[in-house]
Amino acid sequence: MNHAVIRRILGLILLFESAFLLLPCMVAVIYREKQGLSYLAVAFVCLVIGFLLTRRKTENQMFYAKEGFVIVALSWIVMSFFGAMPYYLSGDIPDVSQALFEAVSGFTTTGASTLSSVEVLSHCTLVWRAFTIWIGGMGVIVFLLAVLPLTGGYNMHLMRAESPGPSVGKLVPKVRETAKILYLIYISLTVIEIVLYILAGMPVFDAVTTGFSTAGTGGFGIRNDSMGSYSTVLQILITIFMILFGVNFNFYYFLLGKEKKEAFKMEEVRWYFTIIVVAALLIAFDIRGMFDNIGIALQQAFFQVGSIITTTGFSTTDFNLWPQVSKTILVLLTFLGACAGSTGGGMKVSRLMILVKSIRQEIAYFIHPRSVKVIKMDQKAIDKSTVRGVHAFFATYMMIIVVSVFLISFDGLDLVTNFTAVVTAFNNVGPGLELVGPAGNFGCFSDFSHYVLMFDMLAGRLELYPILLLFTPAVWKKN
Secondary structure, three states: OOHHHHHHHHHHHHHHHHHHOHHHHHHHHHHOOOOHHHHHHHHHHHHHHHHHHHOOOOOOOOOOHHHHHHHHHHHHHHHHHHHHHHHHHHOOOOOHHHHHHHHHHHHOOOOOOOOOOOOOOOHHHHHHHHHHHHHHHHOHHHHHHHHOOOOOOOOHHHHHHHOOOOOOOOOOOOHHHHHHHHHHHHHHHHHHHHHHHHHOOOOHHHHHHHHHHHHOOOOOOOOOOOOOOOOHHHHHHHHHHHHHHOOOHHHHHHHHOOOHHHHHOOHHHHHHHHHHHHHHHHHHHHOHHHOOOHHHHHHHHHHHHHHHHOOOOOOOOOHHHOOHHHHHHHHHHHHHOOOOOOOOOOOOHHHHHHHHHHHHHHHHHHHOOOOOOOOEEOOEEOOHHHHHHHHHHHHHHHHHHHHHHHHHHHHOOOHHHHHHHHHHHHOOOOOOOHHHOOOOOHHHOOHHHHHHHHHHHHHHHOOOHHHHHOOOHHHHOOO
16 A cells, blocks of 8 residues: 555645635625634645645655545545534534534535525535535546646546446546546536526526536535525526436537547437436326426426436425325435436446346346357447446445444434435435435434444445445555
């Protein structure tokens, strides 16, 4: 284990977080809020610690997959810890575990909250909550790779550890250029959506915070009813952008470049849009009697389906009151998640595709034992290591859910609340059902359960293995 490289990159992360914290400081100046002093103090602490960790030059800059996974896991933990400090110091969230929960929820783009009211928070805290989601959406390590020329030639290990999906590839030969392209697409879409929100009548402050939360598919709202009090036009715009940010960013790269045909060959994107349309139509039919006309039912159904499958977690109504069929569909979409290579969480559509095709392959094998069939995606064969990895991921994924539900059950809450709380935390969605539904929050859990759910949020965002490797003693041995 190359501890010097780990120390240096953690220092760089803190330097960037110090710069990020200046945004809520500026908002505090605009709105004349004393809470901004807490953000400024934490920014200074991050600056000092980051400088101390990076001042020593590292001669051996070589690192491999295990260092990449450990660096990513520790980076997100460190970011969350320092990101929580302003919440606590400013007095906006005076409980330590709740402040940390809010920070982890933001950076992992979960959007779950322990707060009963967000409208009492200062403007600088509201902006920081939304901005942590935007940072976490594409990933701070990807940002680091985009702006700094890290040497060593092993940076793909960092991108693989942080980027969602069963496999990660380069859009262009150099990792740094790939990171730049991803962030350029991400920033461009964010700016476009914010401008459209403003043109559609949303106040500038609301547009910026909602834009950050939508882009990162995190769902921290600045109103207690989430998106419920905004106009139908704005809700439709938010629906569109939630769905767009759930698309694999490679699709946009191909679509905007010279390889437009490659974009339409992406099987995962076709499955993604098909699932959204089918799920929304089924729900709209199921809830048609709850609204004045079928048009409103369709709009509400598409909003909630888009919100859940992309793991954004916004809501326009309390879907906890919807019929059982609709709630069941939403819970299933919570497991599924968006496309690989997007800002969405969940298991990912690509993994579902591989699992379905694996089952079909096994059935075919029983019928024709001597046949040799290869699992394909986008008309290309998937190597056996990727298929094996998906199977192992799914098994680990289910085991963590089972253990987590058991651990938080000691709080004595009902099974639906416990199960959906774990599932939505683990898949970075936010709202669940019953006590943690759109009208509720996660404040009903004990501090111990909050830490279990924080682990789930981090494990879900980093796709299990970076976090699990931290608990493996062999990883920490020196090379």
